[in-house]
Amino acid sequence: MKARWLLGIIMLCSVLSAATCDDPIEIACLGNSITESGYPAELQAILDSEETQAYDVTPYSEWGAGILRIQEIAQTIPDTVEYVVVLAGYNDCMWNPPSMVIARYESLFNYLRGRGFVIILVEHYDWAGYVDYPGPECSAAVNDWLYNQMHLYPSAVRAVVDLSSMGDGVNLLPAYDSGDGLHPNDDGDYKLAREIKDQGI
Secondary structure, eight states, rough: HHHHHHHHHHHHHHHHHHHHHSEEEEEEEEEEEHHHHHHHHHHHHHHHHHHHSSSSEEEOOOOTOOOOHHHHTTSSOTTOOEEEEOOHHHHHHHHHHHHHHHHHHHHHHHHHTTOOOEEEEOOOOOOOOOOOOHHHHHHHHHHHHHHHHHOTTTTTTEEEOGGGGGGOOBBBBBGGGGGSSSSHHHHHHHHHHHHHHHOOO
């Protein structure tokens, strides 16, 4: 009787373990128009084709969103999500000094960290090619802050994704540029997704 009971427990644990392994790992892509442009779909396709583990990639983004709005959007991310990819701050850098942008980013970061997500931070483009974008100085300051968070909170930050291969140090490379110097085209969306997958997941 005891042996049958133990066998039943073992079989139940095996079933539960298999079910857990088959559940997709959920990834939330949090951001603005760059996220809206399409890299989450490319990331889903890459993971589907290269990984045996199932993944479910969902964008949580809005055109024109600054960090304060992105933090509101973040509140809609369910607790079942494991990874949150954060690409934010471009709209903030257009109108605000670096110190204010970093303060907003810190609030968002602390919110995500407090919820226990594994965070993948994506560098700002360091390039000046975007029309009326005064942000290279701001982007450099934000990127320094992002890397500092990875060193301070290694258990919370999986990676800071380096995007230097997408530009020439001044501009987004033409091969990846939709035409405005900031938003990626289809190849740029794929390249962005590839860098996130290779460096962060």
